[in-house]
Amino acid sequence: MSTYTEDNRKVTTRRLIEMKQRGEKISMLTAYDYSMASIIDQSGIDVILVGDSASNVMAGNITTLPMTLDQMIYHGKSVVRGVNRALVVVDMPFGTYQGNSKEALASAIRIMKETHADCIKLEGGSEVRESIERILCAGIPVMGHLGLTPQSINKFGTYAVRAREEAEAEKLIEDAHLLEELGCFALVLEKIPAELASRVAQELTIPIIGIGAGGGVDGQVLVMHDMLGINKNFSPRFLRRYADLNSVITEAVQQYIQDVKNKDFPNEQEQY
Numbered sequence: 001m002s003t004y005t006e007d008n009r010k011v012t013t014r015r016l017i018e019m020k021q022r023g024e025k026i027s028m029l030t031a032y033d034y035s036m037a038s039i040i041d042q043s044g045i046d047v048i049l050v051g052d053s054a055s056n057v058m059a060g061n062i063t064t065l066p067m068t069l070d071q072m073i074y075h076g077k078s079v080v081r082g083v084n085r086a087l088v089v090v091d092m093p094f095g096t097y098q099g100n101s102k103e104a105l106a107s108a109i110r111i112m113k114e115t116h117a118d119c120i121k122l123e124g125g126s127e128v129r130e131s132i133e134r135i136l137c138a139g140i141p142v143m144g145h146l147g148l149t150p151q152s153i154n155k156f157g158t159y160a161v162r163a164r165e166e167a168e169a170e171k172l173i174e175d176a177h178l179l180e181e182l183g184c185f186a187l188v189l190e191k192i193p194a195e196l197a198s199r200v201a202q203e204l205t206i207p208i209i210g211i212g213a214g215g216g217v218d219g220q221v222l223v224m225h226d227m228l229g230i231n232k233n234f235s236p237r238f239l240r241r242y243a244d245l246n247s248v249i250t251e252a253v254q255q256y257i258q259d260v261k262n263k264d265f266p267n268e269q270e271q272y
């Protein structure tokens with residue numbers, strides 16, 4: 001399969017809005033390092049998210065909460081070095097933007113200055129309004145994130161589908177409108193009913209990127225390790241696995257071990 005697009009122009013926040021306007025779906029995946037980011041970028045992905053899911057899939061933590069600003073900057077820098085075309089979004093980690101908008105701005109500025117990414121993403125609606133306003137005032141594009149917001153897992157107490165109840169669904173719709181009015185250029189909606197996500201996508205003019213939010217939104221995002229089948233212990237209903245890299249890697253490593261033990265590697269041509 002070849003690259004989907006032959007348009008090699010850099011993807012910008014403005015181009016994502018144009019994609020929504022002409023009904024072209026937006027593709028987004030996470031990446032945390034140079035090598036994977038460059039493969040994904042050359043494959044033609046529109047948006048690369050340096051997600052704080054790095055906490056789970058790179059560092060082995062149970063939640064995203066331990067991730068620090070320095071760690072996100074390290075991952076962000078590594079990804080940006082591998083990318084020419086995709087829009088690169090860096091997640092603001094837990095504790096760097098909630099409650100203190102001046103600190104939020106300082107954190108966002110560090111991400112932009114040190115990683116050279118295109119924009120940041122943060123979780124929440126009206127609760128983080130001041131932080132979003134301040135970051136936007138500095139000219140930094142903000143992607144919002146509503147629904148299941150993993151940094152609030154201790155409040156939710158479960159990774160189950162959010163906003164099934166009317167009150168939570170109404171709050172989500174209000175927050176989505178607020179984020180658009182404040183000037184966010186796009187929103188991620190995570191693990192909410194497809195009908196609700198589709199309604200938000202219809203009511204808003206900015207692109208809505210879903211994960212576990214059905215097909216009625218403007219684009220899709222998945223965590224790279226999940227969709228490539230590297231991580232086999234996570235199988236929510238919304239996840240489609242496009243490869244079984246866990247088995248591919250295991251077989252390759254086992255073959256290597258066997259070759260070393262059998263003195264088959266290195267052979268005559270593989271030495272000086």
Ligand code: KIV
Nearest residue numbers: 030051052053188221
């Ligand atoms: O951190 C992450 O990978 C995310 C996606 C699940 C959207 O925020």
